[in-house]
Amino acid sequence: MAAKICLVTGASSGIGRATALELREAGHIVYGAARRVQRMDELRQAGGHPVAMDVTRDDDLDRVVRTVLDEQQRIDVLINNAGIGLHGALEDVPVERARHLFDVNVFGPARLIQLALPYLREQRSGTIVNVSSIAGEISLPLVGWYHASKHALESYSDSLRQECKPFGIDVVVIQPGIIKTEFEEDTPRELRAVSGRGPYAKLAESMASRAENATKASDPAVVAKTIRRLLESPKPRVRYPVGYLARTILALNKLLPDRTFDSMVTKIDRT
Numbered sequence: 001m002a003a004k005i006c007l008v009t010g011a012s013s014g015i016g017r018a019t020a021l022e023l024r025e026a027g028h029i030v031y032g033a034a035r036r037v038q039r040m041d042e043l044r045q046a047g048g049h050p051v052a053m054d055v056t057r058d059d060d061l062d063r064v065v066r067t068v069l070d071e072q073q074r075i076d077v078l079i080n081n082a083g084i085g086l087h088g089a090l091e092d093v094p095v096e097r098a099r100h101l102f103d104v105n106v107f108g109p110a111r112l113i114q115l116a117l118p119y120l121r122e123q124r125s126g127t128i129v130n131v132s133s134i135a136g137e138i139s140l141p142l143v144g145w146y147h148a149s150k151h152a153l154e155s156y157s158d159s160l161r162q163e164c165k166p167f168g169i170d171v172v173v174i175q176p177g178i179i180k181t182e183f184e185e186d187t188p189r190e191l192r193a194v195s196g197r198g199p200y201a202k203l204a205e206s207m208a209s210r211a212e213n214a215t216k217a218s219d220p221a222v223v224a225k226t227i228r229r230l231l232e233s234p235k236p237r238v239r240y241p242v243g244y245l246a247r248t249i250l251a252l253n254k255l256l257p258d259r260t261f262d263s264m265v266t267k268i269d270r271t
Helices: 014-025 037-045 058-072 095-123 144-167 187-195 201-213 220-232 246-255 258-265
Strands: 005-009 029-034 049-052 077-080 126-131 169-176 239-242
Touching: 005 014, 005 058, 005 095, 014 029, 014 037, 014 077, 014 220, 029 037, 029 058, 037 049, 049 058, 058 095, 077 095, 095 126, 095 144, 095 169, 126 144, 126 220, 144 169, 169 220, 169 246, 187 201, 220 239, 239 246, 246 258
Parallel strands: 005 029, 005 077, 029 049, 077 126, 126 169, 169 239
Antiparallel strands: none
């Protein structure tokens, strides 16, 4: 297929890094955006274009979109992958941290889309990929704010898809399951730091221990390959659950009564 001009956010690690490299291998022209430019040397060596960007800074977003357009005269694919996590009971997490989470996970991607859309509409083609999570459909304890941000991103994506259909623009949501990333590795520490003492301590310790003892997780490459395939599809699906337990957890959430699912995910280990 013809090479596409792709912009991937959060490209310095995890899913973003794997996606940027996968798309370069497929022959696409890739701009990888992240705050930590020094961690994108591999992308540069692969022929990609690392650019510095903080998704919470409007001037950064405008500069990066302008850079891509000035150098390539078009943009075909926008992959909103940059995101952060936040663990802890809803009672314990400061609202200021939740606001920052939404700035990164929801408002940053939304602003970047606003900047890119006029050019995609003019071309009457393009693909916007929003990397959500299975958290966009389910709810778990002690991750409430993170799940809320992903629910918001998915609802936003659905409306965006409906609005963009007349212009030939695809909007696709990726729903990773359990993936080996820095986000997953930091889960036990943050659970204990935020809610390790007080009324939610037992649940926090149980969840932290389970995270530490987890032996299975998918490599970010499985997500990257899925994104590559959807870009090669003439009619991509609306959602792509991908990675360890993604389809299983989403199916359980749909099949089980709410209170049964609640009991399953709040069970405290006694061992």
